Amino acid sequence: MxxxxxxxxxxxxxxxxxxxxxxxxxxxxxxxxxxxxxxxxxxxxxxxxxxxxxxxxxxxxxxxxxxxxxxxxxxxxxxxxxxxxxxxxxxxxxxxxxxxxxxxxxxxxxxxxxxxxxxxxxxxxxxxxxxxxxxxxxxxxxxxxxxxxxxxxxNYNTTTERALNWALPEWGSQRVGVIYMEGPFGDLIRAGVTPALAAAGLSVTEEAAYRPGDIDFSSQVARMRAANVDTIIAATITRETVGVMAEIKRLGWDGVKVLTAIPGRSTVVARLGGADTEGLYGVGGWRLHGEDTTDTxxxxxxxxxxxxxxxxxxxxxxxxxxxxxxxxxxxxxxxxxxxxxxxxxxxxxxxxxxxxxYSEQSFVENHAMPEMVSVDRIENGVWVPQTEPF
Structure with a gap:
């Protein structure tokens, strides 16, 4: 991209x-x-x-x-x-x-x-x-x-594309919206969204940008709701992910699925967002371990x-x-x-x-490979895998 x-x-x-x-x-x-x-x-x-x-x-x-x-x-x-x-x-x-x-x-x-x-x-x-x-x-x-x-x-584009290749048919998505940060990060997420939608025979229903540092996402979420999307792809990091979900919950908008890209699938998001982030989906690129982990x-x-x-x-x-x-x-x-x-x-x-x-990695053209992802969901304040790494 x-x-x-x-x-x-x-x-x-x-x-x-x-x-x-x-x-x-x-x-x-x-x-x-x-x-x-x-x-x-x-x-x-x-x-x-x-x-x-x-x-x-x-x-x-x-x-x-x-x-x-x-x-x-x-x-x-x-x-x-x-x-x-x-x-x-x-x-x-x-x-x-x-x-x-x-x-x-x-x-x-x-x-x-x-x-x-x-x-x-x-x-x-x-x-x-x-x-x-x-x-x-x-x-x-x-x-x-x-x-x-x-x-x-x-890579945000390849991992987003791979996750959506699973999620779109799994959820039966028909109307997909994208909320993205202006700049390189948002551009790469959108570069992953486009081929995944094409593979599913879909196109973006609505897009809404935000700038780094924005804290109010009411207009972006309002555009998604007005377009009647059933799935939102969120190119968001920590505070932005919480902001989007808080606005969705404030509106009482049930039924829409929200998938945040790799940076938003964070335990900080679950902790800061509390009840507002319940049900949020995220693209995972590494294993999560809580205090109850059995990994030595x-x-x-x-x-x-x-x-x-x-x-x-x-x-x-x-x-x-x-x-x-x-x-x-x-x-x-x-x-x-x-x-x-x-x-x-x-x-x-x-x-x-x-x-x-998820597996042993090495540098291929100076980038860590292989890239593997999972799709996780916040349930009772904890990210719960919905898939095995793939």
Whole structure:
């Protein structure tokens, strides 16, 4: 899916602002005793509620590795900056991380728009970008196919399409509406909706866009109801998913099915939304574990997280922990003479399988494969699988 002209111009301007006179630094942030990595998260914007989980779990995985002697004798140090889900703030954050802090890599940076504004210049500067929480296909497009970008988040278009290929005939959907965020994230969801509808002999009945940061979804839901849709595809993240469902429940609109894409299938959504999110469907891309899990590795993670942060981790924490450990294993595979070249070779040779994954994964063209999904539903405040992973 191509970015539209306005998005491309904004991204190019941001990249120029960030890139400036930077030159590739093949082993920036690497010294005899330390590897410096950075990240930028939404600590003050619309997704801020989910950010402590990402930050804490990333720090936990690094702390555990450091306690065991680090990576080839080097301690890994993390620097965190706020992007507020705003591209211009992300540009400033990444400028600092690359120019002042001289990080070796950006690890688990958050947001499709914020990463689209910064990834191109980051890889041009010789900085590894590992596991951006963003629309993976567009990130590779912005990075120009750079070998320094490794994506772990499932492609939103392919996973949405696969989930809808199951859901549309299962539900007997006839009139489908789409509520989507303006920008790369929403574009990719819609790129998955279109072929799935075509395969079912359908077309979009109604669409309604919203902007990042919007909190009122009354007009978008009103358009869906006026069009008498029976299914709504929600290209929404945390607060937006709750907002859409709250408006549907406020109207007493029964019978419509709502399917949120991968970012909205979050335990944070179920917790924040409460009764309003009951019955919401979501596209799942990883295993969920509650405190009652019988998986021993998940139990160990939950116990370590609770001890460190006096809180129970959600799946965002689990995924950040998982991606960070994949990054650490890639560093180990890179060997003692760490450069971006040796890291690329090590990451491409490192498979990954843990308590979060549906199957063993490896990087194919620098993207985590295979991509598998499930369709889940919130029942009594908990996401309950409606399908096996497929």
């Amino acid at each position: 191509s970015m539209n002209r306005r998005q491309m111009l904004a991204t190019s301007a941001a990249a120029l602002a960030l890139g400036g006179s930077l030159r590739p630094a093949r082993a920036a942030g690497v010294s005899a005793g330390e590897i410096v990595v950075g990240t930028h998260l939404d600590l003050s914007g619309p997704a801020a509620a989910g950010m402590p989980a990402l930050r804490n779990a990333t720090e936990l995985a690094l702390a555990q590795a450091n306690a065991q002697g680090g990576i080839h004798g080097r301690q890994v140090r993390l620097i965190v900056e706020d992007n507020g889900s705003q591209p211009q703030l992300a540009v400033r954050a990444v400028q600092k991380l690359i120019r002042s802090d001289e990080v070796f890599a950006l690890l688990n940076p958050f947001g499709s728009g914020t990463n689209a504004a910064t990834i191109g210049a980051a890889v041009e500067a010789g900085t590894v970008v590992f596991g951006p929480w963003a629309a993976s296909a567009i990130m590779h497009q912005v990075a120009g196919g750079s070998p320094l970008l490794f994506t772990t988040v499932q 590795d998940a139990q160990a993670f939950i116990a370590a997280y609770r001890e460190a942060y006096d809180a129970v981790p959600d799946e965002n924490a689990a995924n950040a922990y998982s991606y960070t450990n994949w990054f650490l294993n890639s560093l180990r595979a890179a060997g003692e003479d760490l450069t971006t070249d040796s890291f690329v070779e090590g990451a491409r040779a490192t498979a990954h399988n843990d308590f979060t994954t």
